[in-house]
Amino acid sequence: MKTRFTCIFFMLVLFGIGVNAKQKSLEGRKLPRLNIKSIALDNGTKIKELRHLTLTGDQFSVPGFSQDFSWDEESDGWMHVTNTTYSYNDVGAPTGEVIQDAGTDLYLFRNSYDYDYFGNITEDIAYTRGVDEWIISAGEKSVYTVNGNGDITGVIHQTWENIEWVNKTKDVYTLNAQNVPTEMETYTWNGTGWDAYSKTTGMNWTNWNTRELEFYTLQLWKEGAWENTERFSSSRNGNTFTDVIQLWKNNEWVNEKRETYTSTDTEEQITLELWRQEEWQKKEKYLASIDGRGNQTGVVYSSWDGTEWYAEMELFFDLTYNESDDVTQMVFRYRDPSMEEPANISKFLYSSFLHFTTDVPVVELLDNVQVFPNPVNNSLNIHIDDSQLSTYEVNILSLTGQKVFSGTFSTPTISVNTGYFTTGTYVLNILNKDGRVYNTKLMKQ
Template identity: 25%
Template sequence: MKKITTLLLIVFAITVQGQNKLLSSVVQYNVGNGDWQNGNGSNYEYDSNNNLTLETSLNWDNGTNSWNIGDKNFYTYNASNKVTENIYQTSNTTTNQLENSFKQTFTYTNGRVTLIQNYDWVNLNWVIGTKSEIAYNGNNFPQTASTYTWKGTQWDNEYRETLTYNANNRVTTDVTEKWDGTQWVNETKTVFTFTTNNKILNQKSATWDVFNNLWVQDGNKSDYEWDATGNKTIETMYNSYNGSTYQSKNEYTYDTAKLMSSFAHPFKDKTGFDYLFEDAPFVNKALGYTGYLYDTATTTYTSTDRTLYNYTSAITLGIEKVEIADKVITVYPNPTKDFLNIKTASNTTVDKITVSDLMGKKVLEQNKTNQLNVQNLAKGMYVLQILVGDNKETRKFIKE
């Protein structure tokens, strides 16, 4: 396997767009001895209002030392610069083409999202699968999000989230309930705490103990550190799996002489509540971040990966094709009630799995595993981001 030892070996194409846009990002993995290997990346394109219109995900091919397209996300906006449609295209290994896979549409009332609908691409048509209806409190902040599944003739209750706020209009609790056929039943809860400057300090999750009728912390939490300007500097994550807790963190770097608002970038709030649970991370120009995994035996952190942001160039494609057959990832069973298996054609171990709900909130993350325990997730549709070596893929699954 060829090692990439310096940033000079990352192939970029200089664009004529200047340096006022974040044009690409590259994820590299630490392969030891001071060497970093390209893994995956993204190119970003914007409209005249600096709205992200296209994110192209790319994968590094070690055999050809070139970048190949993995998938694409297209965004459409209204006159208020809020996203109205997101279409996700992924690779079809049979036809060797990108094709429609998943779509979300956003409906606004008085400038606020009130309806999110989710579609799957089936037999060359968009087929509705789920929808979320969002209700607001008297301060115009989201209070409940109720999700329904289309059963062919009617919408069935699946789950709902209820948010509680403090006096500064920051979310303090997010409670998810599932529909058991006759009533709503508690399932998961996330509790948020804040600094005296109203910056998020940590979030902790808990599951509902149906036998004792109480909340039990499940060991999953995130801690945050911020600098005086308001930039996120460190995010430390604790993930519990099979009785063990895995600790990792991301450390961010900035050009403090420049403001992020001076650049078009993909972190712009697209819906009006993208940063409802966590603060917008960047005030100054973000340069990237390094990921670390904690070793309990040595009580030290080891760098595992890094993400680099580039404002002057986009990634140059080698061969515009989908991933080769030995990188195909299969997720099963889908739908599932308890465990989700991730299988690669070459039977390699998945490096990292991140699960997000359809509102974009991260609900679960695991490292070095090919099986995910989703028993504690609420019913509904989720998005998986799967990292295997130099390959990143996105999949959806339904928790029953």
């Protein structure tokens, strides 16, 4: 089983390794694979983000449990500090972890995550332990707005502040005939209402479902009018992805920044260049090494001194595998130019593995399905005109991915009680035993 180890560079924040202004200059423009780019982001990373092993290939493996160690300089050895229990959804995406003190088993922290139907994260909440309950300490939430046809027309972004969810920004989409946004207006919350902030026009998507943008123009609302400010474009050539940002200066678009992502079987690299003196000039580079199983085992951050790359920081991820190619141990080490040898930082011992497949099967449609009434009130009827005798798995999910109904039926005529559903839009998914599927939107009155 091939594996890949990702999401481990967030340790910079966790262990207090300084991220200087240079390293913060990448601004979070999503490239298709952001593993090594994450070390450059000043994004409020929490402890939970380093604790997930995501091992990808034909299959991937995730741990159900870990023992967590930090390096104790006084004793010159590893100190067992916490234990973590992980949970996942049906496709292997993390839904949470519970962190306990290693010595007393007392609960310390908990984190939870939720996703929409396409796997985009919509909720990220951190908890601390009270006397006998979990108390939210921080969190981010995305609440979709939908129209009468069930299409996503925008999203409200909220954060947890002062014991309540507080509005921060709101995006309102203009949809094309395929119900994909081509324009977006963004508003900020002033405490009582929404103020216009920016407008994103000319939006082209590489993949709307996964929110990968190919092109946009950004305008800011200033003194009662829209003013050009930024233009973004992304291109791909094989395993090379290039993002270019231009700024509006003196009534014309001027190159500002270029980020280039490349990958091979043994390396991943992101290079940042700035447009200066009418040419692209090298600025920063992040180079990750990959082992024979496809797992990242280290990263080097370098800056350009005018003639060559100068390594300012190195991270090492020493991985140990079992016979199933699960990562059973990861030791994190760090070195900067002042150090002769890398310093131990943390160690994780993983166990209780779960395996998921990443193979994408050829999906055949389940034809001749009648769903009525739609919109529905108390009872949904499903009739499948299928010549093959089969069993049918019926799932109904909210737009945020929460499963509100699940059942297996052996007849093509099915009735589902929807009286307890809340008013809104859902996704109906039917899967027969041969792998044929049917999906449609369902409106609950």
